[in-house]
Amino acid sequence: MSLSKIWVFVEPSESGVSSTSLELISAASSIAPLVEAFGYGVGPEVSQTLGDHGATKLIAATGLDGVLAGTAVASVMAKRIAGDAPDAIFFAATPEGRDAAARLSAKLDLPVCTNVVNLLQDGADLVSEHAVFGGAVIVSAKFTSAGPGIYVIRAKSFTAEPKGGAAAAFEEVNVGDIGSAGKAKIVQSHVEARSGPKLDEAPVVVSGGRGLGQQESYQMIEELAKLLNGAPGASRAIVDAGWVPYSYQVGQTGKTVKPSVYIACGISGATQHMVGMKGAKNIIAINKDADAPIFTIADLGIVGDVHKILPKLIEAIKSKG
């Protein structure tokens, strides 16, 4: 049996629907004839965009009342799954996507495939490819049990491609009482302001790591990013240390970026970090340790002290005006 229907978990963004949601819809529509978006925080205003990318319907969970979105959507999906009978369900590897996939998997006793970076059709089967060991090894897997396969897919694994479809039909589903899972509630949301282009969309990303030595040195990263019309990023080490917010983090637990140029400053290249940036078209690394793994994937590596190199680099770019 080939796949005839795929559900794609969709999430909101400032511009309507998140770019990763659209990537997954495009991927799904290249695999199955029928693709339905299933999400929260979006309404009829995104129907045309979703339709353009291949979704025929948007099912939106409403009345969340502070319940964590992934948990809420999973519960609505579980109620509808028997009637709607999707053959596969795609989630992005975001906090909400992972919550939803995990809840749904345990509710329905279905296995879940995570860290998916590619999907291939092998006859009637869908084979998923997973990057392990920081992307050095690709493992291919498939489900052996019956029931819809649950896939958690990394951002930027697929390209969002508008195909010019009709607007997706819109349907609202009220979440209602979801039992004990719904007892965790958001009482207040905080948005951390950042200026300039978005980290996962910027053509240039300049990231800093532990090699910066101290929080104050991160200013150089921000200045260089601004000069290059790029976004500043960070390794997990300095996010953990509290120097910059989590929204700056590039890597396994942070954002996946694929800019035209990635400049890694004082980052040694832990697998955690490399899996989030090795898809960059060009990589420049500056690090004082000549044996740092980051140099194995850099197009240009400079072995040296970021505190000496970055000020000169910033001055040189400024003087070019």
Place this chain on the structure above:
Amino acid sequence: MNIAVCVKQIPDQSVPGRLDPGTHNLVRDGKLILDDSDSYGVEMALQLVDRAGGGEVTLISMAPNSELSGLRTALAMGASKAVLVSDPSLAGSDALTTAKVLAAAIRRNPFDLVMAATESTDGYTGTVPVQIAELLDIPSVSFAKKVEIENGVLKVQRQTESGYDEVECPLPALVSVTAGVVEPRYPSFKGIMAAKSKPVDVLDVAGLGTGPLTSGQEIVSVRDAEERASGTVVIDEGEGYQQVVEFLESLKII
């Protein structure tokens, strides 16, 4: 305040990981250590129990063999006891099977809170904690960066894509914490000595009473990813920045 903390013993990450060519499972024949990501959960649990003025931190772990060295590290930090489900049949378990085993092990002792890392360093599926919460029928708050308990209410700062949410939740509940939430303590000499005699309840799957466990997925193949050709590496002798300028110019970035 009784807290169950899920911890994983993993191969030393300074040694490159490899997969068994026959079974495609991660090779775990060397010494296993406490996953760094889990030390944050252990530390936070110890602090919460301290602040509550009493209770126990129980470690919950699963392994295909009866390796204990990683658990001893967490016991030396101050955890009271451990439950280890150890069974060769668990080698290569998928995320849901892992969650079923851990949930059954957690149920063996009374608990107010379950803690886990957001994801393990070696397997990083990132779904196990919330699967456990669903199996235990309790609320969950993932991606927690700050956790407090006030009057029996769990208060969490939860990371989001754009900032963070303040989330509140009654107990019992599960929290998965990100690295960096607290500074894990180093075990003291006294702690290390005491850890040797702390109780570790070692069970096999039959003793757990979960019924048959089967993974619903199989690995079809394993291959090395295409390697990026490494480029030029130069040693900075004062003019290294010039190379970066020229490279950016060649890409028409500046």
